[in-house]
Amino acid sequence: MFTGAHVILYSQDAAADRAFLRDVIGFAHVDAGDGWLLFKLPPAEVAVHPTDGEPRHExxxxxxxxDGVLAQLAARGAEIxxxxxxxxWGRLTAVRLPSGSELPLYQPLHPVAYDL
Structure with a gap:
């Protein structure tokens, strides 16, 4: 039924964050026009967590x-x-995007659904 998922990251410096995803994270991409890069993501999964606060997405x-990923990213200039x-259930950290926001990284220690 569905062929993929499209994730949007809002940024106050989209060009710099796109360059980070391209050059530091190393995601393959296509240019949709005028430097608007669309990145290929690894396989994905989605979870629904309960909240008493406002709904949000992460x-x-x-x-x-x-640890290996952090070493590679630090060698490419990423700030942990x-x-x-x-x-x-897992190990968590984050790296700083050029816009100043964080990009969380996660090593799950639970069964995953992305390779079903």
Whole structure:
């Protein structure tokens, strides 16, 4: 029925964040015109969490080896913005985008759905 998902990151410096995703993260991309880059993402999954607050959406990049990914990103100039937090269900941290926002990174320690 569906062929994919389209994720939108809003940015106050879209050109710099696009360059970061292209050059530091290394995502393959197409140019939809006028430098409007669309990036190929790894396989994905979606979860629905309960909240008592306002509904919101989050976007995490998942990996199998968070320490290895952090070493590669740091070597490419990425700023790691928080220490790795270990939880029973996974390991979390984030890198700084050029616009100043954070891009969360996540190593799941639970079964995943993206390879079903």
């Amino acid at each position: 976007f995490y990049l998942m990996c199998d080896d968070l 913005t928080r220490p790795v937090a270990d939880a029973p």
